[in-house]
Amino acid sequence: MTTAVDIVAEAVRERVRRDGTDLSHHAELTERYVTEELQRYSEKALGGTGKLIADERTAARQIIASLTGLGPLQHFLDDPDVEEIWINSPTRVFVARGGDPELTDVVLTETLVRDLVERMLQATGRRVDVSSPFVDASLADGSRLHVVIPDVTRRHMAVNIRKFTSRIRTLHDLVSRDALTEEAAEFLTRSVHVGCNVLVSGATQAGKTTLLGALLNSVSQTERMITVEETFELDITAADVVGMQCRQPSLEGTGEITLRRLIKESLRMRPDRIIVGEVREAESLDLLIALNSGVPGACTLHANSAADGLRKLCTLPLLAGSNIDGAFVVPTVASCIDLVVHCARDAAGVRRVIEVVAPTGRTTGGEIEATTIYRRTAEGLSATGSLPERLGKYEAAGVDAAELIVQGS
Incomplete structure (x- = not known):
């Protein structure tokens, strides 16, 4: 900021203190105060008592940003x-x-x-x-x-x-950005509709939360969704959605609300679907228990591949305590998770879906078997020709998964 702009900004602040007003939620009042103080300053500057401001419109934007926005940011x-x-x-x-x-x-x-x-x-x-x-x-x-x-x-x-972006809200928005194909988007949409439990995996800044939000926005508007996050990030347009976030402890160390607590509370809120923004620790156990109770759900998780995502989801619940072991967790993950959608950001910064895999429900040597349904190659994201082995949810909803994938490919 120039010295002149600083002077005007301070004059506005002094007026705010004198009048006892709050500009944070009054855009018109802020603009009027700034315009009037700029005019006063210009009149004085014309009289030779200060430096003229060359571009008053730009100066006004800078002053308003310093008063109600985030200044230089x-x-x-x-x-x-x-x-x-x-x-x-x-x-x-x-x-x-x-x-x-x-x-x-x-x-x-x-x-x-x-x-x-x-x-x-x-x-x-x-x-x-x-x-x-x-x-x-x-x-x-x-x-x-x-x-x-x-x-x-x-x-x-x-x-x-x-930054939050509202430009990408649906799978079709992702299709238009070449993040996935129209056929894969239709398969994922129908899979979510029939109640498949979806794990979205990827590295930091790979677009996991955006993809999860787009998947959830394809859910039927009649469903009641409960979202659980550390801080609110998901942008869901459903008519019946309740969002909850964690709370830090007070100065006395009381009042903390964790993801684990929120997942347990969400089960008492008549959910048709439970969504955890990101699983990182022991809350993964509570999510698995919820999914194993018959409530459809979805979450994101940091991982380098879809297979790594499944392995990590088998490991995180062990953090819940020494009485939890892999003999319970691995089969539970294998039976609960229906699809893993892995996304990544390439060297050019473009975010894309890399693969879609479907666990078979079987485990071998502590590893979860999974079938790759879509895989991205040099030619793009395409169907492998394989089908999910567990088709019960599709069949119950009257959806022919085989026809859906074959037609798409």
């Missing part, structure tokens, strides 16, 4: 091509476009970074301090905020903002 949040913003230090602010990171010319101060974090957390009910040096939170637009403070970090706050 706001134009990145407004840019639809920017996917993620992260701050390594006040002078090292990065953004990602199309999966490619770039160092910006934005220079902040320690105080401004702290103020921006406090402003972002203000409406979330979450905190970050010495007793709780990490925080995950959802911003008002659905973007995900993650902050780590010293002395966990070496010197500066580490801030990540993963």
Whole structure:
């Protein structure tokens, strides 16, 4: 910001304090205050008491961003091509476009970074301090905020903002971006409709949450869905959906609500389908128990391949306690999970579905057998010609999976 813009911004702040108003939810009032103070400044500048502002429209946007937005970061949040913003230090602010990171010319101060974090957390009910040096939170637009403070970090706050995008909401949106084919999208849609339990696997930034949301938006509008997440990220357009997120403990160490607790509570809410945004630890056991009780569900999981995703889902429940062993977990995963959809981001930053596999329900030597239904090659994503071995859910819904895959291929 120029010195002139700083002066006008401070004048607006002083007026806000004097009038006792709150600009955070009053866009028209904010614009009026800024316009009036800019006019006052310009009149004084014409009299020779200050430097003229060359572009008042740009200055107004900067002032409004500093008052109600996120200051120097706001134009990145407004840019639809920017996917993620992260701050390594006040002078090292990065953004990602199309999966490619770039160092910006934005220079902040320690105080401004702290103020921006406090402003972002203000409406979330979450905190970050010495007793709780990490925080995950959802911003008002659905973007995900993650902050780590010293002395966990070496010197500066580490801030990540993963922007929420509403451009991709359906499987057809993914088809238009060559993430998967029309035929594979139809197969996945029908599979979700008949109640298949779906595991979406992939690495960080592979598009797992986006793909899961698109899958769920193909669900019948008559279904009641309960979603469980660490922080709200899923964008589901269903008419009957309840979203729940975890809660951090209070300063006294009480009041924490974990994913495990939320999954158990979701079973008491008459769910037609339970969705866990991401399984990372012992909550995977509670999800498996829910799926084994006959409630359809879906989740995401970090993995390098569909096979690795199944192996990991067999390992995570062991974290629930020493009384849980693989003799129970592996067969349960084999019988509960109907499809694994694996996605990945290539070197160009494009996110695509790489394979779709269907566990057979059998295990061999502690490994789950699975049939690959779709696989991506140099020619694209195509059907392998194999069919899921467990067709009971398709048949009960009157869907001919064989015809669906053969016609698509």
